[in-house]
Amino acid sequence: MRLLRLYVRLLGAHLRSLLEYEGDFWVMMIGTILMQVVNVVFLAALFAKVPAINGWSFWAVVAMFAMVAVAEGVGSLFFEGMWNIAWLINQADLDYMLVRPYPVVLQVSSITIGINGLSNILTGGIMLGAALSHVDVNWTPARVLLGIVVLLSAIVIKVAINLATNAASFWMQSPSPMFAFAVHQAGDLARFPLSVYPLALKAALGFVLPFAFVSFFPVSFVLGHGSAWVGLLTPLVAVYCVAIAAWVFSRGLRRYESAGS
Template identity: 30%
Template sequence: MADSTAGVYAKLVGARLRGQMSYRASFVLQCVANALGQLTELAIILVLFNRVSALGGFSVNEVVLMYALAGTAFGIADLVASQLDELPTYIRTGTFDVLLLRPLGTLAQMMASDLQLRKLGRIVAGVVALVYALGHNEIAWSPFTAVLIVVAPLSGAVIFSAIWVLANAVCFWVVDGQELANAVTYGSNAFTSYPATVYDTWLRRFFAFVIPGAFVAYYPSLALLDRPDPLGGPAFLSWISPLVALAAAVVAGLVWRTAVRHYRGTGS
C-alpha cells in the first residue's frame, strides 16, 4: 500500500516537472532570475559590511556562512512547501474538499500540487555561497563537521517546511490568515540569514526557540567555526539541528492532522 501511494505521488510530481521542462529556455531564465533574487539578499549583507567591520560579533565571511546555510535550506523548503501558500484559496473555493476525496494524504497532495522547478535557482545560489564561505573561513574540519555541512541545510529545510505547515494550518481556523503565515515563514528566513546576536532578546527567543530558526544556520555555523556561543548557550546546541528538525516535523504533522479533522468545508 505504501509503495503504491509513493508511486502515485511520484507520477504526480513527474507530470508537473515534465510540463515545466517543455519550455527549457524559459525554465533556465526563471532559474537565473531566482538565483539573482537570492543573491540580492547576499548583496545587502555585503553592503552592511561596508559600514561595519563585524555584525553581532561575527566577520563578513562568518555571516556569509550563516547566510549560505539559511539560503540553501530555505531554497529547498521553498521548492517543496511553498505550495501551501495556496491553502486559503483551496479553502475558500472548496477545492480542498476534492483533496479529501482522494485516497492520498492532503498535506502531500498540497506539496505536490504545483512544484516550481525554477526555484532550483535559489538552491544553486545558496550552494555557491556555501562553497565560497567554506573556502574563506577557518572551518574546524573533522568527520563530524564534514557530515554537518551536508546535514545542516537538509535539517534547516525540514525546519522551514515544518514552519510552513504550522503557519498555514492556521488558515483552517482563520481563512484570511495568509498575511500572518507569510510573516512567520518569510520572517524566519530573514532571521536565519543573520547572527542571532544582532536581535533583541525577545525576538531572539521567539525565532530561536518558539520558531526554531536559530537551529537552521546560527548554531550549525558555530559548530563549523568551532566557536562558543556568544549568548552563552551550551555547546551541544550546535549539533542537534537534525533532532530539532525531527521534532518540528512531528509537531507540524500532528497540527496538520488536527486541523484537517476539524475542517468543516466552505458550506457551499
C-alpha cells in the same frame, strides 16, 4: 517507497508543464539568482564599513544567508503546494483529496512546484561552498557527517514551519496565507547572527519560531563559533517541528467542513 514514487511523479508532471514555457522558466531562474547576488553585494557593502558583526565575519554571515536560501529553495521546489492550503480550503478543493487513497498532506504539498527553488538551491549551495572555503575549520570525518545531518535538519525545520503556519488557514477565512507569509517574512531575520538582536527577539527566533536553527546555530556548530554546541540540537528541533506541524495539520483537517453550500 510507493508514496515516494508517487510524490516524485506528481512533481515531475508539474515540472514538465512548467518547462513548456521556457521563457518564463529562464526569467524566474535569472530573477532568483539576481536576488541572491544582490544579497551578497549588500553584505559586501556592509562589511566594507565594519570588520565584523558582533564577532561574525563576512563569510560566516554569507553562510547564514546560504543556509536560508537552500532551505527556502528545497521548500519551494518540493513542497510549494503548502502555500495553496488556504485557497484549497476556501474553494473546498480539499474534498477531492479526502477521497483519494493518498495522504492529504502529500497531495497538498505536491499540487504545484516552485521552479525558483531550483535557482535558490544552486545559488545557496555555491554561496555555502564559497563561505566554507574561506573559513578556518578543522574538517574531520565526524564534523563533515554532523554538518550534513545539521544541514538536512535545518531544511526540515524550515519546511515544517511552512506546513504548520499554512495549516493555520483551517482556522481562518482568508483564501490567502497571510499568517504564513508574515511568519515567512520574519524568518528573514535568521539571515543575520542571533546575537545582534534583543533578548525578546532571540527567544522568539530560537524557541517560539526556531528560525535560528535554520541558519545561525547550524553555522555556529560548523564554524565552532559562539554557542556551537546548540547546533547539535538541530536534529531534535527538526523532530519537534515536524511533530507540531503534523499535529496542527491533522487537527485542522478534522475541523474542515468543505464550502458549506
